[in-house]
Amino acid sequence: MRALTFDKELNERNRPRPVPGPDEALIRVRHAGICNTDLEILKGYMDFSGIPGHEFVGEVIDSRDKSLTGKRVIGEINIGCGRCRLCRQHLSRHCPGRDVLGILNHDGAFAEYMVLPNRNLHIVPDCVSDLEAVFTEPLAAACEILEQIPAISGRKVGIIGDGKLAQIIARLLRLEGCDITVFGKHKHKLALLAPLKIRTANADSVSKPSFDYIIEASGNPGGMMKAMALVRPRGTIVLKSTTHHDSGPALNALVIQEITVVGSRCGPFVPAIRLLEGKKIDLNPLITACYPIHAWRQAFEEALKKESLKIIISM
């Protein structure tokens, strides 16, 4: 099968079709989104080698779970051991022995076929398009904020970053009645928020430390510094960005202003699917382009451009 493989550099190669284990499904991938984590992986993040890609929609070709066969699915990316305390608490996304689709020890979705455990899969409702379904994983990552901090509803929130994840989070928190300001550096990305009546500001503008919550989703190591400058004393920073850097900012401000930082990663798929199914949130404007897999070089070049939002590879 055609696959993009990464081993110090990304290439397209012909690879054998994966063989599903007894509890796994074989999935024919239809589309896979390029996430910032993929771009960080290409810089060395997680020391990953193999097939990257973890935002996908596909069709189950083979599975012992007959309720899945032939179905259009999306999949949770963390593959826990299924036996440890965390897995038993439905926290397999924190299982210390986990593999992660396209990120850690498990080949991902930039390929014609992939495998995932049956228990990781969710059937896509008919009214959700293929391209919308690709957003389930990042939308779930946004929903994780509400799982961790339900008190954020209705509060004054600043979002650092105007990229894909920041845009999704802004749309989600708008539904929660938050008073939102998005701090970004790209006029045309910020302009996407105007029709939603979401306030925007230049990331370099000086603002008072007045926000109850700051969501750091810039994907940029400088974002945390900005977050500490904007959050009010005793406020909360939600940290979403992971970057391939060895150091971060000094944390004295956290102590002096008694700021709380909440690390936030993958989230629950079910509420994300419900939001897409109920047409509560429209993520189509975030798609910059789709490329067939043979045009993968161009796809990644586009994804690296600052003006791009979601780039999707179609198989």
Added chain:
Amino acid sequence: MRALTFDKELNERNRPRPVPGPDEALIRVRHAGICNTDLEILKGYMDFSGIPGHEFVGEVIDSRDKSLTGKRVIGEINIGCGRCRLCRQHLSRHCPGRDVLGILNHDGAFAEYMVLPNRNLHIVPDCVSDLEAVFTEPLAAACEILEQIPAISGRKVGIIGDGKLAQIIARLLRLEGCDITVFGKHKHKLALLAPLKIRTANADSVSKPSFDYIIEASGNPGGMMKAMALVRPRGTIVLKSTTHHDSGPALNALVIQEITVVGSRCGPFVPAIRLLEGKKIDLNPLITACYPIHAWRQAFEEALKKESLKIIISM
């Protein structure tokens, strides 16, 4: 009056006795403790110049509040504007216009006399000794952890650091029924915890990320890295250390393990005084030595030694 003044370097000087404002008390200082923050100030932290020192016990010589005159007092170190939203919410320790005793714009306690607003003062109960009373401020900083995170009671807690604040926090959390391990580098400091049946470990020992809570109180920029390695996924790090450094560790682990970090600074004096009054906590073993003010050089030299705990300057 005799005073220690800092302006790029520390010296003893003769300075005029301060004149209290209408809402202030003039205090004759009896003893003042050297805190790690004082040692950081000598390295440039907060760009402070003036008289440092913020842990003290003294006697009110002059005040319009006659209930204070002649009384033995300790004092809260943050001096808010008294008018802003935070001050009105009894959070003047976060007032953006605040001064801080011996740390920011307000001369401190390493002097024969000092002034503080009457509202900052607490009368010391008779059964609390002068030297015990000096510990009220750091004990209050430890109590702040319980104010911020009442759920810590009874949980598995690791404390990074075996210095003064770490020792106080260990004693306080022991009263809360926590299962405590103190990670330190100094055998004789760790040995102080044995009679209290508090588990200790070498800070360089490798441990699993299994602690529900980690208190980072090492005063060392490497402490945060250690904290991230010891806390369980979805656990909480309480950050107590401020250091004069420009950068910190990369924060990817916070995101990946969904760790919460709670910055924690000054705390409430009333529960701290009650603990001392009720003899719930014995901090006398933490006093390494007292020095008269004229021996200030020796006092600070001792305070800088790794084997020292609390050094007190007596006027």
